[in-house]
Amino acid sequence: MADRSTQRLMLLIIAAVFAFLYLPISVLFALSFNEGGLPTAWTGFSVKWYGELLANNDILQAAFNTLIVAVASTIVATLLGTLLAIGVEIRRRNGRFLETIIFAPMIIPDIVLAIALLSFFSMLDVRMGLHTIIVSHVVFNLAFVCSVVRARLKTFDWSIVEASADLGATTVTTLRRIVIPVLTPAVVAGALLAFTLSVDEFIIAFFTAGAGRESITLPMQIFAMIRFGVTPEINALSTIVMTISVIALALSQRLNRGGIPGQ
Amino acid sequence: MADRRPIYLMSPALAWLTAFMVVPCLLILVLGFFRRGIYGGIEYTFTLENMALVFDPLYAGIFLKSAVIAGLAASIAVVIGYAAAYAIASMPARRQPILLFFAVLPFWSNYLVRTYAWIVLLNREGLIVALARYLGFEGELPSMLYTESAVVVGLVYNYLPFVILACYAPLSRLNTEIVEASRDLGASGWTTFRRITLPMTVPGIATGFVFVFVLSIGNFVTPALLGGGQFQMIGNLVYAQFLTANDWPFGAALSMVLIAIMMGLLTLQTFATERASGARRVEG
Numbered sequence: 001m002a003d004r005s006t007q008r009l010m011l012l013i014i015a016a017v018f019a020f021l022y023l024p025i026s027v028l029f030a031l032s033f034n035e036g037g038l039p040t041a042w043t044g045f046s047v048k049w050y051g052e053l054l055a056n057n058d059i060l061q062a063a064f065n066t067l068i069v070a071v072a073s074t075i076v077a078t079l080l081g082t083l084l085a086i087g088v089e090i091r092r093r094n095g096r097f098l099e100t101i102i103f104a105p106m107i108i109p110d111i112v113l114a115i116a117l118l119s120f121f122s123m124l125d126v127r128m129g130l131h132t133i134i135v136s137h138v139v140f141n142l143a144f145v146c147s148v149v150r151a152r153l154k155t156f157d158w159s160i161v162e163a164s165a166d167l168g169a170t171t172v173t174t175l176r177r178i179v180i181p182v183l184t185p186a187v188v189a190g191a192l193l194a195f196t197l198s199v200d201e202f203i204i205a206f207f208t209a210g211a212g213r214e215s216i217t218l219p220m221q222i223f224a225m226i227r228f229g230v231t232p233e234i235n236a237l238s239t240i241v242m243t244i245s246v247i248a249l250a251l252s253q254r255l256n257r258g259g260i261p262g263q
Numbered sequence: 264m265a266d267r268r269p270i271y272l273m274s275p276a277l278a279w280l281t282a283f284m285v286v287p288c289l290l291i292l293v294l295g296f297f298r299r300g301i302y303g304g305i306e307y308t309f310t311l312e313n314m315a316l317v318f319d320p321l322y323a324g325i326f327l328k329s330a331v332i333a334g335l336a337a338s339i340a341v342v343i344g345y346a347a348a349y350a351i352a353s354m355p356a357r358r359q360p361i362l363l364f365f366a367v368l369p370f371w372s373n374y375l376v377r378t379y380a381w382i383v384l385l386n387r388e389g390l391i392v393a394l395a396r397y398l399g400f401e402g403e404l405p406s407m408l409y410t411e412s413a414v415v416v417g418l419v420y421n422y423l424p425f426v427i428l429a430c431y432a433p434l435s436r437l438n439t440e441i442v443e444a445s446r447d448l449g450a451s452g453w454t455t456f457r458r459i460t461l462p463m464t465v466p467g468i469a470t471g472f473v474f475v476f477v478l479s480i481g482n483f484v485t486p487a488l489l490g491g492g493q494f495q496m497i498g499n500l501v502y503a504q505f506l507t508a509n510d511w512p513f514g515a516a517l518s519m520v521l522i523a524i525m526m527g528l529l530t531l532q533t534f535a536t537e538r539a540s541g542a543r544r545v546e547g
Contacts, residue, residue, distance in 0.1 A: 006452075010350040014362065017347040021369050021423065024380035027390060031383065039383055040393040080276040087272030101280055108284070109481040109525065111498050112518055115505050116287035119294055119515070139283050142276050171268075193371075200373040202484065207505070219375055226379050226488060230386060238376040245372040253364060 025242065032239040037232035049236040058213075059237065062221035069130055069205070069217060070198040073137035078191040080138070081145025082183065088146070089153040105143035113139065114207035121208060128210025133217065136208045137198045144197060145190035148256065152186035185255045192252035196245045291522075294515035305511060313516035322500070326520070329496040332411060333479035336418035337472045343419070344426025344471055345464075351427070352434040363431060370424035378488050381417050382408060385489075409491030417489040418479045426471035433464040466536040473532040477525045497521055 027039075032050075036043030053059055088094055088102065105113070117136050121128055164174040202219035209215045216224075218241065225234050295313050298306040316322065351362045369377060384390050385408040392404055407413060437460060445455040479485075483498030490496070497517065504514025 007353075010353045013346050013350040014354075017343065017350075017423075017427075018365065020343075020420070021366065024384055024420070025369065025372075025377065028376070028380045028383055038388070039390050040388060080279055083272045084276035087269040090272070091269040101277070101285065105280065105284060107477075107529070108288075109478060109521075111481050111483060111501060112288070112291070112522060113284065115501060115514060115518055116291045117283065118505060119290055119511060120283075120287035123290065135283055138279060142279065146276070196371060200375075202375055219373065222373075222375050222379070223484075226375065226382065230383055230389075234379065235383070238373070238379060241373050242376055246368065249368065249371050 028235055029239050029242075032232065032235035034232070039230070049232040050240075052233050053236055053240075056233070058216075059218075059221060059233075061214075062216050062218045065130060065215060066199055066218040069133050069137060070195050072134045073141050073198050074191050074194045076134070077138045077141030077194050078145050078187060081142035081190060081194075082149050082187050084142065085146045085149035085153060086179070086183075089150055089156075090158075102143060102146060105140040106147070110201075110203035114204045117204065118207040128208055129212075129215040130209075132208045132210065133205045133215065136204050137201060140201075140204075141194035141198060144193050145187070148190035148193060149183060149186045152183060152256075156182060189252040189256040192248045192255070196248045196252075200241070200245060288522075291515045291518055294512055295519045296516075297512045299510050299512050310512075313513045314519075316513060317516050317520050322517070325495055325500055326497055329480050329498075330524075332415060332418070332496065333476045333482075336415050336422070336479045337475035339415065340419045340423050340426045340475045341430075341468055341472050344423055345430045345468060347423075347427045348430035348434050348467070351431060352437070359435070363428070366427045367424045370422075370428075374421060374484065375488075377421055378417050378485055381413065381420065381489060385413055408489065409494070411490070411494070413489040414486050414494065414496075417485040418475070418482065421485070422475040422478060425474055429471040429474065430464065430467040433467040434460075437463060469532045469535040473528045477528060480524065481521050 031037075031039055033045050033047065034042055035046035035048065037049065084102065088098075113136070117132070121132055126132060160178055161174055164178055165171075169177070200219060202217075202223060205217045206220055206223070209217070209220065218237075222234065222237060222241070225231065225237075294305065296309055296311070298308050298310045298312070300306045317326075347366065351359055351366065354362060382389070386392075387406070387408070389408070391407065395404060442455060442459055445459050446452070450458070480496070481498045481501075482496065483502045486494055486496040486499050487502075501514050501517050501521070504510045504517065508514075
């Protein structure tokens with residue numbers, strides 16, 4: 001259908017867009033290994049900026065906080081999101097209102113949810129800290145887990161569950177022997193996605209962290225550092241953060257494609 | 264007989280969303296109609312002052328400017344994103360998933376880092392200036408960072424992957440038989456694109472545009488980092504009301520207008536999508 005020149009144009013477009021998407025990040029990666037630290041001159045390969053990071057207590061503390069927030073919010077969100085997905089798919093006929101509520105956390109702009117939660121917590125006189133960030137992150141994380149698990153359930157043949165019940169299996173047995181094995185890859189994929197989203201999330205954490213340094217997360221630390229300008233440490237930190245996200249996402253994507261176990 | 268079990272499975276998550284999303288958002292709607300207390304707190308007396316202040320020329324101007332920047336970013340992102348999606352959809356079917364995966368991958372990574380990458384490129388001692396010098400450009404280079412263009416570039420860069428994804432969906436579902444029939448009947452490539460491909464992929468364009476616009480107009484990170492301190496968009500104004508100026512009712516009123524704009528656009532987008540799918544049903 002497409003002639004030669006059209007095909008060449010299409011390849012050119014793809015190459016240009018990928019260059020636009022990946023060059024800026026690649027420059028960052030490369031500079032994080034630049035001995036001199038300056039963007040204008042390459043003075044040799046070095047990992048010394050990564051060493052500087054490890055010696056920086058603020059950054060280590062922020063990384064530790066981020067890990068707590070991401071792990072805790074992922075666990076809660078995975079549990080709630082999976083149950084929600086199963087419930088919604090069993091029910092099938094869900095009103096528009098319910099669908100909107102479930103979909104909303106994924107499209108509400110961060111800043112709106114952030115100020116809403118800040119107002120909510122301070123009106124209730126809740127002391128803010130890591131726990132309020134965790135509670136807030138669960139809101140959008142559970143929606144993402146739910147959507148990943150639902151996508152899996154859409155291709156699931158529910159008659160198997162009915163057959164299992166007809167053959168005398170209890171609900172628990174059906175869950176344990178059929179539903180859970182089928183859902184595990186999707187649940188893990190959803191959890192990995194939730195983990196990355198939480199690690200990277202800045203705005204909501206920034207608003208719900210409360211005052212004080214003890215509940216600063218890694219993105220908040222990066223934001224504070226960027227405002228003072230370009231430094232080799234930020235390049236190194238950025239490279240680490242990006243690498244973690246990409247690995248978690250690639251894993252998530254792989255699991256999500258996996259077929260039904262045992263089939 | 265209704266099966267009640269699904270409700271039990273759903274209730275923990277729905278309770279969570281109600282407590283930490285629905286109620287806080289409703290709170291914002293109410294908060295905008297209260298008075299600001301003398302020491303920055305909230306005085307629970309009804310007032311329309313905050314709402315009136317939003318439409319004060321000063322703030323209305325910031326709204327307008329934010330909308331222009333968001334509109335610009337959304338338009339550019341849609342043009343580039345549509346072209347990219349079209350190109351990906353024209354590749355052999357087995358290559359498309361991997362291309363799409365790498366086109367979308369940056370979107371799921373850290374927003375701050377992606378924005379920071381542009382500071383590295385655009386700043387006064389940055390890579391682009393160094394490159395210009397290397398190529399023999401001398402004299403004063405115009406400042407690239409801390410400009411409106413830098414903000415637009417940052418927004419396009421950050422949201423482009425989503426537009427590619429949104430445009431790819433209808434493009435990949437496009438019925439190639441109709442496209443070929445059009446060509447067989449003598450329509451030129453351009454006519455076929457304009458009369459067949461484009462109308463059938465409007466939902467993707469609408470979704471991409473609305474998404475970029477909505478996320479851009481309320482954005483405060485990109486203006487703060489790439490626009491510098493002197494540059495204000497609505498997001499920065501809201502941020503300031505809550506975290507520095509301590510005028511929460513006014514901040515809430517600003518957010519309400521922001522939410523209204525977003526909801527209006529999302530409704531329009533749903534409408535556009537439904538209309539397009541309705542049209543397809545009639546034609547098909």
